[in-house]
Amino acid sequence: MTQACIAIAGGGIAGTACCISLDQIGIRPLWIAEKQTAHHRDHIGETLSPAANPILEKIGLLSLLRSAYHRPANSIYSAWGSGRLHERNAAVHLEGPGLILDRPVFDGDLYKAAQETDPQHVTANVSHVERKSGKWELSLSNGESYRADFLLDCTGSRRIIASTLSEIQRIDHLVCAHCFLKQVDTDITPTPATVIEAVENGWWYATLLPDQRLVISYFSDPDLLPCKLYQDIEAWHNLIEETNYIHQWIRTAGFSVPTPPRLSSAGTKWQEPATGDRWAAVGDAACVFDPLSSHGITTALWMAYQASQFIPDSLKGDLRLQEQYTETILRGGYNFLYQRTQIYAQETRFSDSPFWKRRHPSESNPTLPAKRHQTSTQDSQLLFP
Template sequence: MTTRTTVAIAGGGPAGTACAVALGRLGIPVTLVEMSTGSGNPLGESLASSATPLFHALGVFAAVMATHPLPCHGNRSSWGGEALEEHDFLRDPHGPGWHLDRPAFNAALLGAAAAAGADCRLGTRVRSVQRDGSGWRISLAGPAGAETLLAELVVDAAGRPARIARLLGAVRVAFDRLVGAVATLEPRAAPLRDSFTLVEARPEGWWYSALLPDGRLAAAFFTDPDLLAARAAWTAAGWTALLDDSGGTRERVVAGGYVLANLPSIAPAGNTCLQPAAGDGWLAVGDAAAAYDPLSSHGIGSALAGGRNAAAAIALHLAGDPAALPAYADRIAAGYARYLKLWLTYYAQERRWPEAPFWRRRQAHPDGEW
C-alpha cells in the first residue's frame, strides 16, 4: 500500500509530537511514525516551570494535567561544596515544575498530535528513506505489514542516533561521553513527600533523583563509560555501593525505605550535535538535532520548543522560502555553541576533586574543545 503526506515525522517523542501538533494546526498534512506502541520507558522525568507556557502554546496543557503529574516545588544541589543549596519555585511566575509519568505524558502528546490532524502510526518502523523526485519514498514496516509513504519533507525526531539524518549525510559530533545508570526504587515505608529534585556531585560523577507521581523514586548516576564507576553501575550491587557512598541521595533513599525495583539501565547522556541539523528536504529535531547533558535541564522543555520551531521552519520552506531550512540548521548550531560555554562554566564550579578524571576532563577545556 502506498500513501501520500506532506511531512513525514519519524519519532513520536516530545519533539516529534510537538512538531506534528504545530504543523497540524497550520493545516499541513502530517504522518508521524513511532516504533513503540505507546508503553514507553517506565522512568519519569522532571520539567521546569518554564514548560508550562509551552503546554499552553501547543494547546496540550489540559491533556498533560490529565496524566496527574506531581508538582515539583524546587531543586536542591550539592555542587561545589557539601552543603545542600535550595532553589524553590515559590516566586516563579509559571508556578511549579512537574514530575511526569513519562508513558502517560507521551501518550497525551500523541493524542494531541492525532487531534490536530496527524496520522499517527504506532508500532511502525522506518526501514528506508530514498529520494523520489523532489520528495521522499519511505519504506515502513508496521502492524499491517510493509507499506510505502511518499512525503515532501522528512523530519528525524527519533532521538540521539539520528539514523535518518545520518543516512542523508549529516554527521553526529560528540563533545563528551557521559552515560547514566538509571533505576527506579520502590518504597517499603511511607513514600517521601519531598518533591524537590536532588543533584549531588561525587568524585566519580554525580547523582540525580526525583519522585515519580506514583511514589517511586527515579535515581541515576552519571559518569564516563571508561571509568570504574561506570562498570560498577552496570550491576545492582555496584550501583547500590555507589549510592551508599553518596550523601543526600542516600539519605532520601533511606528515609523512604526505598529498594531497587529493577536492574540499572545504561543510557548515553553526553552532549552531541548533528552537523548540519537540516538539509535539502529534511531536518532533525529534539535529541536527533542536539542532545544535552541532563544537568542542563534541556530535555523535554527544549524538545517541545524545538518541535514548534521546526514546524515554523517547515511551514516557511513549504511556502517557498529557500532559506528556511539552512537558517534552522544555523540556529541549532549557534544555540548548541552557546549552551556548551554555559555547560563548561557550570562544571567549573565543582573544584573539590581536581585530580579525579571525570572532573578534570570537564574543567580542562575553557575554549569549548573536548
C-alpha cells in the first residue's frame, strides 16, 4: 500500500521539528522549505525556556543544547512594578536555567537534523494551494507541483493555509523595535545577563548574546512609537536615553547604537481553529504570543511533536487527538491572556499610559479571557509545557 503524503511547508523551528518528529514514527514527509539565508543571522528571539528540554529529549535532540554557542540564562534582572532592579537567579529554580541561544546556530542545527532524516526535500516556497478531489495540490515557486494528503502549515506569520481556512483572533498590535549592538570598547567584559525594564509606553528587553553582541528590543504599540522610527536614529537614541538601566548597560559595557531599529510584529494572535480537514497549523502559523512569555520556540517544538502524534489517526478518520490539539491551542490562547493580564497588572507606575491601560484588567478590556475559556494550570502547561 502506498504511504499517504504529508507535506510540510516552512523551514523554521516548526517545519524542521515536524520533519524530525514524523521521521521518528516512520513517516517520510514532503518538506517544502527554502535554504536558510544570511538574514537568518539576525533572527530575533533567543531565550529558550527550560520547558523545551523534555520535548527536545523526546525528539532526540537534547544534545543540540550542549553546543558551546549557547549560554545558560542564569541572571535575569528586571525593573517591573518598581524602579528598582531585581535579580532572578535561575540557580534557585528547580527547573534550572533556560538558555540564551545563538539563534542562527540553533536554527541551523535543527535544519541540518531535519535534512538528516532524509525527507523528500524541495527547496522552494509554496506559492499556491488548492484542494482537489480530496488532495492538496501545491504549486511551488520553482514551477513544480505536488499532491499531498495532509498539509502542515509551518510558514510562521505568512500562514499560507491557515489564513485562508480559519479566522485569526488578533488580540493586540504589539510591535518590537530591535537592534543588535557591537561592542566598541573591547577592554570591557560585559556581564552575561538579561535586563527587562518597564517604561511609560512599553517595556525593554536586552540580553548579551553568546557571540558577545547585545540585542536590545523595545516593545510598544504602533501608535505610541515615534513616526518612522526605523529610519530615525535620533528618536531611537532618545527612547534609549529615557530608560534607567538599558542605556546605562549599553554605555558601561562599551556598546554603541549605530543604526535605527528594525520593526517587527510581536502581537498576540491565534487561528481559530488551528486545524481542519487534513491540515494543521504548527508554530507561529497557529499562534503567536507576546514575547513576554519567551515560549514561542518551545510551543513550536511541542506542537510539531503533537502533530506527529495525531496525523496517523487523523488520516484514518479518527480525529480525537487532532481535536485535542486544536482545543489546547484555543484554551491555551485564552489562558495565556489571563496570565499576561496578571503580569502586566504588576506594573502600576504608569496606569495613565495607554500602553498599560490597554493591558490592565478592566470591565471594558476586551483582551481579558472569556470565562468559558479559562483553564487550569495543567491545561496551560500542555501548551506551554
